[in-house]
Amino acid sequence: xxxxxxxxxxxxxxxxxxxxxxxxxxxxxxxxxxxxxxxxxxxxxxxxxxxxxxxxxxxxxxxxxxxxxxxxxxxxxxxxxxxxxxxxxxxxxxxxxxxxxxxxxxxxxxxxxxxxxxxxxxxxxxxxxxxxxxxxxxxxxxxxxxxxxxxxxxxxxxxxxxxxxxxxxxxxxxxxxxxxxxxxxxxxxxxxxxxxxxxxxxxxxxxxxxxxxxxxxxxxxxxxxxxxxxxxxxxxxxxxxxxxxxxxxxxxxxxxxx
Ligand SMILES: N[C@H](CCC[C@H](N)C(=O)O)C(=O)O
Numbered sequence: 459x460x461x462x463x464x465x466x467x468x469x470x471x472x473x474x475x476x477x478x479x480x481x482x483x484x485x486x487x488x489x490x491x492x493x494x495x496x497x498x499x500x501x502x503x504x505x506x507x508x509x510x511x512x513x514x515x516x517x518x519x520x521x522x523x524x525x526x527x528x529x530x531x532x533x534x535x536x537x538x539x540x541x542x543x544x545x546x547x548x549x550x551x552x553x554x555x556x557x558x559x560x561x562x563x564x565x566x567x568x569x570x571x572x573x574x575x576x577x578x579x580x581x582x583x584x585x586x587x588x589x590x591x592x593x594x595x596x597x598x599x600x601x602x603x604x605x606x607x608x609x610x611x612x613x614x615x616x617x618x619x620x621x622x623x624x625x626x627x628x629x630x631x632x633x634x635x636x637x638x639x640x641x642x643x644x645x646x647x648x649x650x651x652x653x654x655x656x657x658x659x660x661x662x663x664x665x666x667x668x669x670x671x672x673x674x675x676x677x678x679x680x681x682x683x684x685x686x687x688x689x690x691x692x693x694x695x696x697x698x699x700x701x702x703x704x705x706x707x708x709x710x711x712x713x714x715x716x
Pocket of ligand 1: 471504505523529530531532533534535594595628646647648649655656657658659
């Protein structure tokens with residue numbers, strides 16, 4: 459049976475996106491999902507996203523990592539599915555949709571998508587790193603020579619080591635560029651490699667850099683291998699991070715059938 463798909467990328471984090479409002483896609487076949495994401499034997503992507511109907515909000519987002527397993531929230535994927543929903547005519551400039559971590563608002567204008575992330579209240583600080591969940595789990599650590607850093611091997615070591623072990627975490631390596639801007643390189647769980655950017659990752663980095671006093675700004679610029687992203691946020695009286703927005707481009711690259 460022919461499968462129609464669209465290929466999107468958000469600052470180089472790339473996805474196969476499928477309109478599954480008919481619910482005809484076989485979600486039980488993780489081997490097939492991994493094959494569709496395979497960069498040699500399939501279409502090639504960091505993940506696969508299904509757009510489905512939802513009884514109350516504009517649509518539902520279902521996300522699978524390149525390993526074929528359903529995963530936690532994908533921030534760049536959330537930006538891309540918003541652009542896809544506009545392309546399909548399901549939405550105009552603003553939307554609310556449901557993902558695995560709950561409801562998300564998003565706005566789109568001239569290819570730039572602003573995606574609201576869930577509030578973050580629990581940030582753990584350790585000697586050389588921080589850990590927080592921004593819809594997906596993230597380990598954040600500052601390194602000196604980010605440009606030449608061995609993200610894949612060092613990232614895998616931390617991701618599979620204690621305390622993350624098999625469940626794992628995404629691993630973000632960071633360098634401060636200026637008062638409110640940082641460069642980030644991310645090893646992504648479920649891709650098991652460096653990706654060109656990670657939306658929940660740069661969100662985690664912005665909040666981690668703020669809580670550790672590296673920046674006092676509530677608008678943080680993140681430079682990734684795949685392009686620039688901006689994070690804006692507020693802090694509630696109780697010290698929780700809220701009104702968190704992930705802002706950046708989302709682009710349709712091609713459509714196809716397989
Ligand atoms: N690999 C992540 C999910 C996708 C996150 C990333 N692509 C993003 O943009 O947030 C995980 O398994 O936790």
